[in-house]
Amino acid sequence: MTAQLCKRCSAAEAVFVSRKEPFCRPCFVRYIRGKERKQMAPYKVTYPPRSSSPTPPVRLLLALSLGASSVALLEMLVEHLRDQIETHRGATGFAVTAVHVDCSSVSAYSRSPAAAIDELRDKFGDICTFDIIPLDDFLLNSSDELGVFSHGPDLESYSFTSPAAADDTEALPHTVKSDILDKVRDRTSKRDLLSTIIKTLVVCAAVKHDSPTLLFGDTMSRLAERVLSLTAKGRGASIPASISDNYSISESVVQLFPMREIMRAEAGEYAAMQGFAEYIIKPAVTPAAVLRMMTIDDLLVNYFREIEAGFPSIVSTVVRTADKLKDTTAEMDMACAICGVKCASEPEKWLQNITVNTSAVENPQEPSDSDTLTKDKDILCYGCLVATKSASFTWPCPPRSTKEEIISQYEL
Amino acid sequence: MPSLPLQSLCELCSAQKPSLRRPKTGQKICQQCFFHVFETEIHNTITAASLFHPGERVAIGASGGKDSTVLAHVMKTLNERYSYGVDFVLLSIDEGIRGYRDDSLETVKRNQQQYSLPLKIVSYKDLYDGWSMDNIVAQIGSKNNCTYCGVFRRQALDRGAQMLGINHVLTGHNADDMAETVLMNILRGDTARLDRCTEIITQSAESPIKRSKPLKFAYEKEIVLYAHYKKLDYFSTECTYSPEAFRGTARTLIKNLETVRSSAIIDIIHSGETFALQRRGGKNQAKKLVAGVCERCGYISSNKLCKACVLLDGLNAGRAAVQISLEKPGDQDDGAALVRKQLEHLSF
Numbered sequence: 001m002t003a004q005l006c007k008r009c010s011a012a013e014a015v016f017v018s019r020k021e022p023f024c025r026p027c028f029v030r031y032i033r034g035k036e037r038k039q040m041a042p043y044k045v046t047y048p049p050r051s052s053s054p055t056p057p058v059r060l061l062l063a064l065s066l067g068a069s070s071v072a073l074l075e076m077l078v079e080h081l082r083d084q085i086e087t088h089r090g091a092t093g094f095a096v097t098a099v100h101v102d103c104s105s106v107s108a109y110s111r112s113p114a115a116a117i118d119e120l121r122d123k124f125g126d127i128c129t130f131d132i133i134p135l136d137d138f139l140l141n142s143s144d145e146l147g148v149f150s151h152g153p154d155l156e157s158y159s160f161t162s163p164a165a166a167d168d169t170e171a172l173p174h175t176v177k178s179d180i181l182d183k184v185r186d187r188t189s190k191r192d193l194l195s196t197i198i199k200t201l202v203v204c205a206a207v208k209h210d211s212p213t214l215l216f217g218d219t220m221s222r223l224a225e226r227v228l229s230l231t232a233k234g235r236g237a238s239i240p241a242s243i244s245d246n247y248s249i250s251e252s253v254v255q256l257f258p259m260r261e262i263m264r265a266e267a268g269e270y271a272a273m274q275g276f277a278e279y280i281i282k283p284a285v286t287p288a289a290v291l292r293m294m295t296i297d298d299l300l301v302n303y304f305r306e307i308e309a310g311f312p313s314i315v316s317t318v319v320r321t322a323d324k325l326k327d328t329t330a331e332m333d334m335a336c337a338i339c340g341v342k343c344a345s346e347p348e349k350w351l352q353n354i355t356v357n358t359s360a361v362e363n364p365q366e367p368s369d370s371d372t373l374t375k376d377k378d379i380l381c382y383g384c385l386v387a388t389k390s391a392s393f394t395w396p397c398p399p400r401s402t403k404e405e406i407i408s409q410y411e412l
Numbered sequence: 413m414p415s416l417p418l419q420s421l422c423e424l425c426s427a428q429k430p431s432l433r434r435p436k437t438g439q440k441i442c443q444q445c446f447f448h449v450f451e452t453e454i455h456n457t458i459t460a461a462s463l464f465h466p467g468e469r470v471a472i473g474a475s476g477g478k479d480s481t482v483l484a485h486v487m488k489t490l491n492e493r494y495s496y497g498v499d500f501v502l503l504s505i506d507e508g509i510r511g512y513r514d515d516s517l518e519t520v521k522r523n524q525q526q527y528s529l530p531l532k533i534v535s536y537k538d539l540y541d542g543w544s545m546d547n548i549v550a551q552i553g554s555k556n557n558c559t560y561c562g563v564f565r566r567q568a569l570d571r572g573a574q575m576l577g578i579n580h581v582l583t584g585h586n587a588d589d590m591a592e593t594v595l596m597n598i599l600r601g602d603t604a605r606l607d608r609c610t611e612i613i614t615q616s617a618e619s620p621i622k623r624s625k626p627l628k629f630a631y632e633k634e635i636v637l638y639a640h641y642k643k644l645d646y647f648s649t650e651c652t653y654s655p656e657a658f659r660g661t662a663r664t665l666i667k668n669l670e671t672v673r674s675s676a677i678i679d680i681i682h683s684g685e686t687f688a689l690q691r692r693g694g695k696n697q698a699k700k701l702v703a704g705v706c707e708r709c710g711y712i713s714s715n716k717l718c719k720a721c722v723l724l725d726g727l728n729a730g731r732a733a734v735q736i737s738l739e740k741p742g743d744q745d746d747g748a749a750l751v752r753k754q755l756e757h758l759s760f
Contacts, residue, residue: 188673227598232669232676236683291671299672303665311658317601324603326688347682353456354629354678355437359425360448382682386675 016273018266019312025273032262032270036076039245039258043094045084054091060256061211062128063202064098066116066281070217072271073259074098074120077215078127096128096215099205101198103135108284116279133205138197188295189387192233196339196384199249206253214255218243221264223257224318225300232296235383238341240327243319247327263315336381338388347382424449432641435633438674443641450638454626455490461612463624464580466497471573471581474502474523474531476516479584481523481646482635483627487582488527501576502527505568506535507561508544509653511750516647523645534572536564540724546747549653551730554748557653560727563719567711570621578621585625588632588666591677594684595662603689610684620712631677652749 004014006024008031014022023031046055062077064070077096084092098120102113114132121130184190206214218226223243230239241247246254259267271277287298294302307314332342380388422430428442434449441449457463464470472487474480484502491498504520507513517533524531537544549557573581590610597606608614613624627635639646669676705711706718713719 186673228595231594231598231683232673232680234675234679234682236680237686291668294672296669296672296676299665299668303661303668307661314599318598321598321601321603321606324689325606326690328686328688350682351678353460354453356449356452356456357424358448358452359422359427360442360444361425361427382679386673386679389675 016269018263018269029270029273032072032266033076033079035261036073036258037080039256039260040077040080040094045088045091045093054088054093057092057095058213059095059097059209059211060213060215061202061206061209062096062098062215063217064100064117064130065198065217066100066113066279067217068271068277068280069219069222069259069262069264069267071276071280072262072267072274073215073217074124074128075271075274075276076258078124081127097131097209097211098128099131099133099202099209101133101135101201103194103198105135106194110282110284113281116281120279131205131209133201135197135201137204138201184388186387187293188233188297189389191295191297192383192387193338200340203250203253207250212252212254214249214253216255216257217259217267218257219259219262219264219267220319221304221315223260223322224315225297225304227318227322228303229297229300230383232300233383234386235341235381237329237343237381238339238383239322239325241329241341243322244327260319334379336384337379338384339381341381341383343379343381347380347385350382351385432637435631435637435670436674436678446634446637446641450630450634451486451490451493453629454486455494457612457629458490458496458626461624463613463626464496464498467499468497468580469499469501469576469578471501471503471532471569471576471578472529473569473581473583474504474520475584476504476519476523476647477584478635478639478644478646478648479586479627479632481519481644482630482639482642483582483584484523484527484529485642485644486638487626488529500529501578502529502531503569503572503576503578503581504531504533505565505572506533506537507565508536508546508747509651509749510546510747511753512649512652513545515649519645519647526645532572532576534568534575536568539568539571540564540720541728543724543727544747545653546749548727549748551727554653560723561653563723566619567718567720570619571711573621580622580624583623583625584627586627586630586632586635587677587681588663588670590625590628590684591666591680592659592662594680594687595665596659599658599662607687607689610681610687629678629681652752 004017004022006012006014006027007021008027009024012024012026015025016023016028018028018031043058043060047053048055060077062070062074064074074096081092081094081096100113100117104113117130117132184193202214206212226242227239230236230242235242241249243257245256245260249255262270271280287301288294291299304315329342332344334344335342420429422428422442422445423439424441424445428444430440431443432446433440434446472480472484474484484500487498487500490496491500502520502524504517506517520531520533523529535544545557545561548560552560569581573579593605593609596602597609610628612626612628613622615622638644666677666680669680673679704713704715706713706721707716708721709718711718711720715722717725
């Protein structure tokens, strides 16, 4: 069999077939980078009218999970910056800080994330900066850095420290963290809550670094999975907040998904081609193969992998459809105490109405504990309500700061 | 009497021995409590949406399957228990699928006796120039025939209700169906339906009759258990004509999600209820349908001809050749569904 030629340049031998098109390495790299550059178009080097010195660069924060896609995105940004430096005599349209939330205290990885970050810093420290945040900052960092979460007077006032951790207030951060996530028995909820924590931490980091834009390395495949996963977890209302470009995730930060037109396989292949595979960290534990042991996210990864063969356009259809959804949360007036999404007053009522919990013989008028619960408990959105149902503890519900508080704290 | 350890008692009443694990919540409960929660949830759904008003005549779309049988049973029970004051009628559609619908219609007829409700049967043959589903499949083959059946059934239900002077039809769609529809609409990118697919009452310019789904929060598995413990008489064969392959993948996904987290089905419906589309002015408004009537049959339609008449035209155009070979349509050879069913029972 003769080797296939690249369809773009018709000169070199194809090394990778993507969307039924054979590519040689240079054409593939160019093709993928083109998709990233299209999304990053607003961050060109600009010159104010009648001036020869460019506008100072905007600081962008990259949420670097060290998975294949975010590592690929890091490489693209580095190359993008190098190109700008070359063509604009040292000037750039943006600056990048890559932030990694270190989850190694709760899940094991193939290699230490800190070591990977150190290597990246050694290699690209001149182009961008790197930051690593321990997961426990979510609970323990009471300095101003964590903005919205820093308002509880001290740890003891949070109910999550009791009963297990309260008798050991000197506990190490890691112990507290894993203790709390350990109490969530349901795997899906655990992962769900963990991703809420990670997102909160990177948003806080963006505020801290004064960065108006947060970049996520999610590929189109990942976004499609997230749409269905959020739907399946009862978080349908958060879809626009989780996949839309330029969505304000906090008062001063918007999100951007520069990889939204790239498929997962392409991102993986790209990272490997560019020699970045060594920085990718993988979970040391392979996802469960038994249905009962899977999380909803695992299940959807598998679903898309299987269905893509028969119905190839499905991934982009899902993302495009979800993009047309309106952000209904904007009209709500309460905020969920855990994920911060705005929600209708009482998602619990909706659930109670259709999941009756009274017995056939008892007097149905007997007051249930639900009435008292809604009074002294914080409002939870439906998704967090479902996620914490399996937890045997009361999830920490720090008071959210008001708009005024945040402004007074961060406005210069 | 020896007292049972606490663990082996119903989680709701703590008095009876549990006889099932509730699919929706995983609670171990007794039969009485199961009936109670299942019926009360449907009652809550009905009252929350103010589905009925006293004195209303309402048709229950009855296919003889588990969903509509449980629906008829629960509606009769709740109507008596909570005095809705509703007059229920069973309405069945005979698609003309031998080996499938003829058997299930027998079940509906027994249900009519059991629940002492009036029954009206409307057949495709009478409504659509003598076309039954068996004839349609014989002509167009076994692919895409769900399109015909779907369009025809929707209109047949409306026409049946009109014949009875009723403008509200209940259908047996359950929570699994709703969740499946939500996922299907996302997967297919059907934005026209995405934001309204979880509504309990559907009323559109395309249909003069209001539809509602009192079982929209009832799990399919609970409907099966309810029918089993109540010893309801229902017909449990799937339609033998081809189900859509893509829908099958969504259905499998729902089942898997339910295994991972039992609340997933209602969680999906909750998500579906929050979906709203960004309406960009002008474009959508221009498309707004103007309700008129079909020139030929008088059924509500936004076009000159209603969908059913358009499909019928297509069928009739190809009919001539068929009629030559079939002199007596009445005792023509068996439909594909019946043949397949008979083949399944062959043994050597």
